[in-house]
Amino acid sequence: MNAPDRNLHVKAPGVSELARIVRVNEEIKAIVSTAFRINLMALNAIFLAKRAGNAALGFGVLSNELRRFAQELTRHMATLRDMTSGSVGSVTGVVQQQRTSAILAEAIRLSGDGVPGVREARRRGATRLAEQQACLRSLDLRLRSAVEETQQLVELGGVLARSAKIEAAYGGTFSPALMQVSTDFAEVIAQIKRSLEVLGKERLVKD
Amino acid sequence: MKQAHCIYQEDDHRWFAIARDASKPGYIIDTNEYVVVNGDEALLCDPGGIEIFPAVFSALSAECDPTRLAGIFSSHQDPDIISSLALWLEFKPDLKCYTSWLWQSFLPHFGGQDSTFIPIPDPGMTIRLGGLELQAIPAHYLHSSGNFHLYDPKAKILFSGDVGAALLPADHNGLFVEDFSRHIRHAEAFHKRWMGSDRAKRDWCERVSRMEIDMLVPQHGAIYQGGDVQRFINWFAALEVGVLRG
Ligand SMILES: [Fe+2]
Numbered sequence: 517m518n519a520p521d522r523n524l525h526v527k528a529p530g531v532s533e534l535a536r537i538v539r540v541n542e543e544i545k546a547i548v549s550t551a552f553r554i555n556l557m558a559l560n561a562i563f564l565a566k567r568a569g570n571a572a573l574g575f576g577v578l579s580n581e582l583r584r585f586a587q588e589l590t591r592h593m594a595t596l597r598d599m600t601s602g603s604v605g606s607v608t609g610v611v612q613q614q615r616t617s618a619i620l621a622e623a624i625r626l627s628g629d630g631v632p633g634v635r636e637a638r639r640r641g642a643t644r645l646a647e648q649q650a651c652l653r654s655l656d657l658r659l660r661s662a663v664e665e666t667q668q669l670v671e672l673g674g675v676l677a678r679s680a681k682i683e684a685a686y687g688g689t690f691s692p693a694l695m696q697v698s699t700d701f702a703e704v705i706a707q708i709k710r711s712l713e714v715l716g717k718e719r720l721v722k723d
Numbered sequence: 724m725k726q727a728h729c730i731y732q733e734d735d736h737r738w739f740a741i742a743r744d745a746s747k748p749g750y751i752i753d754t755n756e757y758v759v760v761n762g763d764e765a766l767l768c769d770p771g772g773i774e775i776f777p778a779v780f781s782a783l784s785a786e787c788d789p790t791r792l793a794g795i796f797s798s799h800q801d802p803d804i805i806s807s808l809a810l811w812l813e814f815k816p817d818l819k820c821y822t823s824w825l826w827q828s829f830l831p832h833f834g835g836q837d838s839t840f841i842p843i844p845d846p847g848m849t850i851r852l853g854g855l856e857l858q859a860i861p862a863h864y865l866h867s868s869g870n871f872h873l874y875d876p877k878a879k880i881l882f883s884g885d886v887g888a889a890l891l892p893a894d895h896n897g898l899f900v901e902d903f904s905r906h907i908r909h910a911e912a913f914h915k916r917w918m919g920s921d922r923a924k925r926d927w928c929e930r931v932s933r934m935e936i937d938m939l940v941p942q943h944g945a946i947y948q949g950g951d952v953q954r955f956i957n958w959f960a961a962l963e964v965g966v967l968r969g
Pocket residue numbers: 799801866885
């Protein structure tokens with residue numbers, strides 16, 4: 517057997533799992549920073565509505581709602597982030613176990629099935645791998661349902677942004693400024709929606 | 724492919740050398756692993772790196788029942804010595820690993836848990852294998868700061884870790900040193916660069932000269948036997964070590 521060939525035999529699978537976790541984390545980080553921007557935008561909108569006074573009463577109510585939405589979104593993202601940082605440990609366990617099992621399998625292939633103890637070793641490895649994968653799978657499910665919940669929240673954010681646009685039209689002389697703010701809102705929310713869609717498609721484990 | 728060669732046998736007391744792996748990738752340093760078998764128990768000396776585990780495991784299994792492995796002796800903490808630890812534990816979770824107390828909390832980075840390690844104190848200790856008493860002989864700073872060799876007084880074999888190592892060209896594939904002066908050329912640069920302490924070296928040479936040794940078995944290169952053992956000790960005693968170049 518030549519050297520490169522032997523290397524292929526013991527090459528560890530599962531490196532892509534870690535890459536996936538990194539992608540999920542990056543996506544979450546992007547949403548977190550956007551959520552932070554929404555927070556600031558909502559604060560600005562509240563001040564603007566105060567200055568507009570009676571002309572922008574409806575807009576003022578909506579901007580308060582938008583701020584509450586932004587705070588809620590930040591909380592959701594913190595939960596998602598906790599989940600993924602915990603999953604790095606689980607993924608590392610799976611990757612390690614896969615590598616160990618692959619090398620052990622190669623050793624068993626070279627020495628033959630008749631060697632005492634190898635069957636037990638293989639079974640132990642398989643059990644541990646199955647446990648770790650099950651753990652990762654349940655984490656994946658929790659992550660997916662958390663993403664779905666966040667998506668629903670963002671739907672509500674979209675509705676608020678649309679209503680803000682309508683209210684902006686009644687803002688009198690402040691109308692163009694209010695319109696600008698509500699358009700920015702709508703754009704940022706659309707951006708978060710896109711990120712969540714990407715996130716919703718990511719899987720920590722292959723099906 | 725690696726094979727286990729019996730280098731000593733008396734009744735059910737045997738030493739195997741798992742030496743030279745022509746099929747391993749060239750970028751990995753070649754290593755020798757040794758197995759001491761006494762009756763129903765076996766001890767593996769410096770089991771080697773992760774990459775070569777399949778080759779070592781199959782060579783060992785061909786000669787002895789791997790479930791009889793009672794322990795691993797790790798001369799020091801290098802990856803070519805002990806990075807395969809997790810794999811041996813995967814095979815046998817209750818395996819014990821003897822190593823310098825200095826590395827007791829470092830080796831778990833390769834695998835194992837608290838109960839896996841039996842720390843060897845600086846002056847050394849006796850390691851029992853069935854009725855056989857093996858001695859962990861201090862070889863600190865040669866080259867690792869917590870370093871032990873393993874002496875079998877019955878077989879008169881000294882496993883010397885990196886001491887005696889030679890980085891041999893592919894065509895020097897004999898198990899034993901055949902021509903000392905030709906062989907030692909391949910050991911010189913290694914000992915000069917890897918061995919850091921002249922004082923530790925002199926102390927080791929002095930102690931080891933007084934021991935009865937038929938075979939000095941290193942972790943890299945060929946085995947010294949008979950007159951070559953003392954020849955090596957004399958050569959090492961005279962060698963300037965801890966030098967960067969020259
Ligand atoms: Fe070393």
